[in-house]
Amino acid sequence: MDATPLTVQTENAFQILSGLLDDDVQSVExxxxxxxxxxxxxxxxxxxxxxxxxxxxxxxxITLAAAKACQASEMKPVHCLAAxxxxxxxxxxxxxxxxDESDLRRGKPAAKNVWGNSASILVGDFLFARAFTLMVExxxxxxxxxLSNASSVIAEGEVHQLAVQGQLDLPTEDYLxxxxxKTAALFEAAAESGAVCADAPSEHVRAxxxxxxxxxxxxxxxxxxxxxxxxxxxxxxxxxxxFRECKITLPVVIARRRGSxxxxxxxxxxxxxxxxxxxxxxHAIHLIRSTGAAKDTLAEARSYVEIAKxxxxxxxxxxxxxxxxDLADFCVDRAY
Amino acid sequence: MDATPLTVQTENAFQILSGLLDDDVQSVExxxxxxxxxxxxxxxxxxxxxxxxxxxxxxxxITLAAAKACQASEMKPVHCLAAxxxxxxxxxxxxxxxxDESDLRRGKPAAKNVWGNSASILVGDFLFARAFTLMVExxxxxxxxxLSNASSVIAEGEVHQLAVQGQLDLPTEDYLxxxxxKTAALFEAAAESGAVCADAPSEHVRAxxxxxxxxxxxxxxxxxxxxxxxxxxxxxxxxxxxFRECKITLPVVIARRRGSxxxxxxxxxxxxxxxxxxxxxxHAIHLIRSTGAAKDTLAEARSYVEIAKxxxxxxxxxxxxxxxxDLADFCVDRAY
Numbered sequence: 001m002d003a004t005p006l007t008v009q010t011e012n013a014f015q016i017l018s019g020l021l022d023d024d025v026q027s028v029e030x031x032x033x034x035x036x037x038x039x040x041x042x043x044x045x046x047x048x049x050x051x052x053x054x055x056x057x058x059x060x061x062i063t064l065a066a067a068k069a070c071q072a073s074e075m076k077p078v079h080c081l082a083a084x085x086x087x088x089x090x091x092x093x094x095x096x097x098x099x100d101e102s103d104l105r106r107g108k109p110a111a112k113n114v115w116g117n118s119a120s121i122l123v124g125d126f127l128f129a130r131a132f133t134l135m136v137e138x139x140x141x142x143x144x145x146x147l148s149n150a151s152s153v154i155a156e157g158e159v160h161q162l163a164v165q166g167q168l169d170l171p172t173e174d175y176l177x178x179x180x181x182k183t184a185a186l187f188e189a190a191a192e193s194g195a196v197c198a199d200a201p202s203e204h205v206r207a208x209x210x211x212x213x214x215x216x217x218x219x220x221x222x223x224x225x226x227x228x229x230x231x232x233x234x235x236x237x238x239x240x241x242x243f244r245e246c247k248i249t250l251p252v253v254i255a256r257r258r259g260s261x262x263x264x265x266x267x268x269x270x271x272x273x274x275x276x277x278x279x280x281x282x283h284a285i286h287l288i289r290s291t292g293a294a295k296d297t298l299a300e301a302r303s304y305v306e307i308a309k310x311x312x313x314x315x316x317x318x319x320x321x322x323x324x325x326d327l328a329d330f331c332v333d334r335a336y
Numbered sequence: 337m338d339a340t341p342l343t344v345q346t347e348n349a350f351q352i353l354s355g356l357l358d359d360d361v362q363s364v365e366x367x368x369x370x371x372x373x374x375x376x377x378x379x380x381x382x383x384x385x386x387x388x389x390x391x392x393x394x395x396x397x398i399t400l401a402a403a404k405a406c407q408a409s410e411m412k413p414v415h416c417l418a419a420x421x422x423x424x425x426x427x428x429x430x431x432x433x434x435x436d437e438s439d440l441r442r443g444k445p446a447a448k449n450v451w452g453n454s455a456s457i458l459v460g461d462f463l464f465a466r467a468f469t470l471m472v473e474x475x476x477x478x479x480x481x482x483l484s485n486a487s488s489v490i491a492e493g494e495v496h497q498l499a500v501q502g503q504l505d506l507p508t509e510d511y512l513x514x515x516x517x518k519t520a521a522l523f524e525a526a527a528e529s530g531a532v533c534a535d536a537p538s539e540h541v542r543a544x545x546x547x548x549x550x551x552x553x554x555x556x557x558x559x560x561x562x563x564x565x566x567x568x569x570x571x572x573x574x575x576x577x578x579f580r581e582c583k584i585t586l587p588v589v590i591a592r593r594r595g596s597x598x599x600x601x602x603x604x605x606x607x608x609x610x611x612x613x614x615x616x617x618x619h620a621i622h623l624i625r626s627t628g629a630a631k632d633t634l635a636e637a638r639s640y641v642e643i644a645k646x647x648x649x650x651x652x653x654x655x656x657x658x659x660x661x662d663l664a665d666f667c668v669d670r671a672y
Contacts, residue, residue: 040496095461099454118435121457122495125431125464129487132468136481144480145472151465159458160376 013330017061017323024064024075024082025057031083035130046115046123050090053108059190060086062215062324066194066208069312069320077138078197085190087131088147092154092186094124099158100245143193150189157181161247168256168267170248179220180213187216203314210311214304215328221301222335224249228288230298230335240281246271250300252284254293263287301332349666353397353659360400360411360418361393367419371466382451382459386426389444395526396422398551398660402530402544405648405656413474414533421526423467424483428490428522430460435494436581479529486525493517497583504592504603506584515556516549523552539650546647550640551664557637558671560585564624566634566671576617582607586636588620590629599623637668 018025036047060082067078097110098117104110112120135144161178164170191212195205227242228251242249256267270280288294305328315321354361372383396418403414433446434453440446448456471480497514500506527548531541563578564587578585584607592603606616624630641664651657
């Protein structure tokens, strides 16, 4: 594939999609603010902090675009659904920050560092409950079925991830199972439920589901590669979060598998909270780049992007379908 | 009211109701086990630990009885609903134990002390999500509306309770608002949604909603009185939990309001985590009894029980309606 025209074509895929859906995005933003309201002031303060903290609104955008690509005749229920999807995402972020003991989120102190763990847990619960109230307003039980199932799968994936902590020889299949649950399930549900809300035929619903799941897998793979700086030597500000939390991700699994005995000893020591030192990250990044682990993680992501785009074949051509395809490309291209 | 015949009549109200609904309870138990299943073994282990830890199943029993009293023609959806109600309750318990830093639950070490805070948060999320999947199976959007609203109100009440920590002059109205949210909302939703699942007329749905809310208020008032041993000098094993967690409950608010300057100083010191000593509980119990705070808290509970029973007037007479009335009496009588 020639990278140059692709980059030109897709580098603004995210902004193009946001622009196409501008009115809908505004309606969703309004709902997010309205439905986080509560006389208990901690709730709107804390949720406003995280909801407005520069989140990309990637998942609700997918919901909106999926509904539009499936020729939704009425967008009001889709707005409720998209807001619900973002609330579920926000609730999982609030709980993840407590679980992972992360001190930063989107470059700002995590909500738990401002309001405490207890408030983060409970406001997460609040937003999760409000998400279901929003879904009731779509008037479609199938939407609630899809997103309640996705929510239990997400929690399952998070618990699975906890359970494999320290397991450095994690099989790739287990890693993929975890990211499919903790990340791809919500992308899948966001796209699928958007199609359901558009009363799309089952073939198009299935197409959106497959698109969402494969995009979600690619998205997490790219995220995991970027946490070690990807393939470039320019290190972004969010590098090293997974490493500091001793998360077992594909770049680590590959680098360790390909490493010398000495490298393996390094990984086994450095990915334990008690024995990791602050100097370890630089060496970890070096190993991940020199073994080709970052490159191959991104290649894996690229293969899921191709599956995601192909999954959309049954959906009739439209600017929204095109934007979803471009978004998938952009998702991997951002890593280069 | 003559207490003697009342006690004879009602002391087994809970067992009578369980007996009446034995087959339904078995179906609900089966669902609770089936729907907590997961290939990620921590999930069934942790949820099995708390779900089977001798919970009284009070809320699902109310759902079942409400549906029966409203002449439900089909019980399968009601079983799903009752299991959902218990899962929501269990999820809130798991999160509450993390929030309150409680080390014991139902006389056993809290789940978080066995599996850790992170697993308790995530398994709570899992059960909460599964509750919504179960509700989808009732085929009734109204059920999801009622319980998603109740769930956000519960979280709101918990956050409110956090926010008033240390506020020893808490107005009674604020206390009532908190327990209405954190406790009564789920009782209300359990009873109301049971009636909805029975396709009951709106008058009966409203009756059940009012019954549930007032029963829930009474239940929490009794619980708060019992935490200081109620009016008896026989101290049960669960005495002092709220005190150790520095929770502001009605017995404390009344005792402090009626106390001397010296008593107030005691309360203001003893209900701060940093200045409470292990000897303080005995004196707190003494003050709560001597000021009549326990007695008056129970009298308040009794008044809500009477409202709860009266609320059921529009519902046709049946053994289930009678059992719900007796349950309300039992709820307060257990404190004497």
